[in-house]
Amino acid sequence: MSLEASHRPRLLDVRNLTVHLRVADRILRAVDGVDLFIAQGECVGIVGESGSGKTTLARAMLRLLPPVELAAFSGEVIFNGKEIRTLPDAALQAMRRQGTFSMVFQDPLGYLNPTQRVGAQIAEALPSTLPAAAARKRTLDLLREAGLREAELVTRRYPHELSGGMRQRALIALALAPSPLLLVADEPTTSLDATVQLQVLETLRHLHRDRNMALAVITHDLGLVAELCDRVYVMRAGKVVECADVFTLFEAPAHPYTARLIELCRRGAPRMTVTADGALA
Numbered sequence: 332m333s334l335e336a337s338h339r340p341r342l343l344d345v346r347n348l349t350v351h352l353r354v355a356d357r358i359l360r361a362v363d364g365v366d367l368f369i370a371q372g373e374c375v376g377i378v379g380e381s382g383s384g385k386t387t388l389a390r391a392m393l394r395l396l397p398p399v400e401l402a403a404f405s406g407e408v409i410f411n412g413k414e415i416r417t418l419p420d421a422a423l424q425a426m427r428r429q430g431t432f433s434m435v436f437q438d439p440l441g442y443l444n445p446t447q448r449v450g451a452q453i454a455e456a457l458p459s460t461l462p463a464a465a466a467r468k469r470t471l472d473l474l475r476e477a478g479l480r481e482a483e484l485v486t487r488r489y490p491h492e493l494s495g496g497m498r499q500r501a502l503i504a505l506a507l508a509p510s511p512l513l514l515v516a517d518e519p520t521t522s523l524d525a526t527v528q529l530q531v532l533e534t535l536r537h538l539h540r541d542r543n544m545a546l547a548v549i550t551h552d553l554g555l556v557a558e559l560c561d562r563v564y565v566m567r568a569g570k571v572v573e574c575a576d577v578f579t580l581f582e583a584p585a586h587p588y589t590a591r592l593i594e595l596c597r598r599g600a601p602r603m604t605v606t607a608d609g610a611l612a
């Protein structure tokens with residue numbers, strides 16, 4: 332883990348980001364004035380309990396908003412010097428194709444096309460200028476890089492024919508297709524069993540290092556963050572309550588909520604929740 336990473340130029344700079352959702356007749360402050368940055372090649376964790384706004388924040392950072400009516404979407408999201416919150420859709424699509432950022436989700440089946448073989452899906456995400464033979468080779472390379480040794484076989488499979496871990500790796504390969512500078516992984520291992528979790532974690536670590544790719548890991552699991560990240564943002568009820576390097580966070584958490592999350596993590600009791608005053612419930 333390298334702390335000097337956070338002193339490199341900022342790849343992503345989020346300022347006062349606010350996403351309020353209109354749900355039934357209520358306004359839900361899913362993300363409420365968040366400031367956050369990710370430096371080039373840095374690995375940042377975003378932690379917090381379920382419902383604290385992590386996924387909404389991640390999606391808003393990459394302009395993938397939830398399919399509900401927005402009551403507010405404001406603040407600045409500057410990626411590589413460009414404001415993307417207000418960028419027109421066409422310009423945003425061009426940025427995506429040029430390999431600026433990608434996202435990996437908790438539920439790979441929801442993001443892979445069920446009617447198309449894995450190989451074809453990845454080839455489609457590659458630059459359209461690539462000749463067919465080169466695209467085929469690149470697809471196999473990406474699958475191997477994502478940790479799938481039987482890459483040939485996987486290209487011919489449909490998503491439902493793969494195991495959970497293989498599917499998550501196929502989604503990682505798909506996310507790598509545009510050679511992103513930043514990969515945002517939202518609960519990348521939550522739906523996997525323990526052994527596979529560790530292996531996928533190891534793959535993410537290698538990708539981050541070998542590609543010098545910035546990585547944002549979003550999770551309710553502080554243990555995962557301790558393994559992987561340089562710096563951590565702690566979210567609670569739509570706000571960032573603490574930001575620290577991972578060592579400081581565990582040694583001397585500044586916020587009682589963080590201290591309780593650490594306690595939960597050490598007890599291995601992920602289903603407990605932390606109440607408003609920091610008590611365990």
Ligand SMILES: Nc1ncnc2c1ncn2[C@@H]1O[C@H](COP(=O)(O)OP(=O)(O)O)[C@@H](O)[C@H]1O
Nearest residue numbers: 354361380381382383384385386387397398399
């Ligand atoms: N599409 C949606 N419709 C209704 N409520 C939503 C939607 N997406 C998020 N929320 C609400 O926004 C809040 C933050 O959710 P989310 O960003 O998914 O948190 P996390 O990823 O930390 O679990 C929660 O209260 C959640 O119920």
Ligand SMILES: [Mg+2]
Nearest residue numbers: 385386387517
């Ligand atoms: Mg989430």
